Structure formats: structure tokens, C-alpha cells
Amino acid sequence: MSDITDLFNASHQMDAAEIDRINRDFYGRFNYPWLPMVLPQIGDPGFVPRFIAQEVGDFSGRRIPPDGRIWVAGCGTNQAVLTALRFPGAQVLGTDVSTRSLQVARDTADQLGLANLTLEEASLNDPLHEACFDHVICxxxxxxxxxPERPLATLARALKPAGVMELMVYNYYHRQHTTAYQKAIRLLSGARGHQGLLEAELAMTRDLIADGRLPGSMAGFLAAQRDLPEPAVADSLLQPVEYSYTVQSLAAMCDRAGLQILQPCVNQFDKLSGQFNWDPPLPEGPVRQAFDALEDLPRWQVANLLMQDASPMLWFYVQQKGARRSRAEIDATFLEQRFRPATTPLRNFVLGADQRYADSGRAGQWPVPALPADPLARAVHAACDGTTPMGTILDRLSPAPDRSPATVTRLRQMLTTPAFPYLVAA
Structure with a gap:
């Protein structure tokens, strides 16, 4: 069996407190992520919670209360701020090991006048809370x-029995270049263990990116870093410790923490790339029939194995072990459900030349764009009146779309999820 040091930029001998200290220093040097140009604030407190409920199969919209408690664990410079803006009726806690990241977040929150956000410096390796959060984001x-199993156990312990966790870990098939580079730069800088010499590593990384003469696929990978902000390059290429997972190994880790995967979460990165589909293109016949007949977890495993670096991010909703709805059950309810168009007032805070945020002064509406870009989703959206079942709407379209699991799931994702919040169950 391969040793952990062969697969990841990690080892068996690492000390949790020491890695916390190294990460604190790393993100003190590199503010990640950098300040976004616009911070949007949702007007309706129930808007985002309802769409999360729909994505995990609860079309009543009650799974996460609008006035619930949310923990953003490892919030960086802005994730807790963004969460407080998206859930204006909730009480949001953001924690991180990085003193500097929290300072940036506090400064931003003060500029926006956020009253529903608390920020604390804390390690996920220490049990902090027990059964008190409706929603955990990590x-x-x-x-x-x-x-990683230690902080996951901390998160699981903090989740209410009916709570939902949004969890992302790196997809193993996405991280082979980053892992190889991180291990190489440690050797080049003379670092021992994980005492990285950051400035030396950063200088050598700049040289390697600019030179561009490495053979093979590493050359293209480094070339893609050329125009990225320094924090993005550092987080990708210089991070001191990094594990990655397959669907199978993530599910096993969740199981050991008393958790189970609910459904994929369509995230902003996969939405941008169009790579959020867990249904690979397969030939009709025995292969497609066998794939569609699989239960959710083995089906996602097959997709992860066949699509590899083209598979979506490992970004899932998870919950404590118990009853869960399958993709097939959720899609069936989706076809029976009546929907109406959804919208909520939007307020934008814009980053100025002085690196401070101010209200744009222009009232807006969410979602943006106002209509789905996908032609089928747009046609369905136009036909939803709050009284006609989704299945009937599909039957009336000309030509009527197929009812394959892949088509129904993709349509549901592009209309009724937080990434595409166009339709809400009537």
C-alpha cells in the first residue's frame, strides 16, 4: 500500500497544534481570499435557506430556519461576511486560526454595519460546540x-440532529499537479517537515512560472497561474499541508464521523466552469442502464472515477446519519411539485479605490441574471405559474424533453438551488 507521503503533501508525524500554527502564519502572510469587488446582501431572510432545503430534497423549505444559527468554520477573510449577507435573519459565527484573516473580516463587517456576525479565533481541532447549529459551512x-478526521468530528458534534452541513474537500483528481508542486518546492527551498521558507518558495515559484520550460503537463498548469493574484498562487502552490479525496474516501471519512452525504452542492466554481454534472456522457444501452440503476453513492463514485479531473468538486451537503432522500426520490417530487418564480431585493456594497466598501445606492433584485441562461430551463421558468405541476409543464413543451435522470436532475439544479435560485415550491 502506498504511504501517505506518496499521495499527499502530508505525513503521519504531523502535530495538530503545530500545523495550526503554520497555517496561522501562512494565511497571515497571504490574505486568502482577496477582497471581492462587490458584496451582495440578500433582502429576504428566508430566500437562501429555502433554496438549500430544496437542493437537499425538502420542497417545503423548512429544513434550515431563516433565523437559525450558522457556523462558518475556517472562514478566511470574507466567507463569514458573505454568509451573514446571504442569511440576514440568522446569527452567524465565523472562526479561523488566522489572526490576520479575522482582522480583515472584522474590518469589512464594520464597514457594512453587520449586526448578525460574530468572529472568533479558534482551531477546528478543539471541540468547540455541541448540537447547536442549524447549518455548518466548511x-x-x-x-x-x-x-482531517479530527476537525470533521468537531463539526459533526456541533451540528444539530436535523442540521445540514455544507462540506468541501479537494477532489483527488483535481490536485495531482498541486500536490506534486508543493512537495517539489519544499525540497527546493530546503524546508524540513512543514517549516516552509515562504519567501524563498514564492521567489522560486515566480521564476518557474515565468520561465515556462518544464516539460509535460506541469508547464500548462504553471502557465495557468501566471495572471492570478499572489494569494491564489500561494494557496495553490505553497500551502504547507494538503490532503485530497475521492467520493469513496470522503464518504468513508464522513461515516467514521457519524455523518452521511446528502446530495451534491452546486457551487460557484463548478457553476462558472459548467462542471457541476455528476452524470457523465455514457452510451445508451447496458452502460447507461447500469449507471442509472446505481444508488447515489456508488453512482457518484463511478462518475468520479470515469471523469477524473473533469468531475465536479467534492462539494456536498452532509448530515448526521439517519433518513435521507435519494436523487430518484427528490427528482420524482420535483416533477410532482408546483413552482413559482422567485426573487428577492438585493443591495450591493462596492469596493472603492480606498479599499473600503460603500453602498452602491442602486436597488437590485436577485437572481442575476433575472432569467435562466439555459434554453430548456428558461422555457420551463416561463411556464411556471404556481399551479401547474412540473411534470405537466415538461409534457406541454415542444419538443418535450426526455425524462432521463440526468435531464431531470440537471433541470432541477438549474432552477431550484442556491446557485440557480429561479423557482420556489408554491
């Missing part, structure tokens, strides 16, 4: 810990 965090 994306891109636990895989940078000495033992």
Missing part, C-alpha cells in the same frame, strides 16, 4: 489539517 478547510 469548505476548503479540513484538508489543510494534520488529521
Amino acid at each position: 469548505t476548503g478547510v479540513i484538508h489543510h489539517n494534520a488529521d
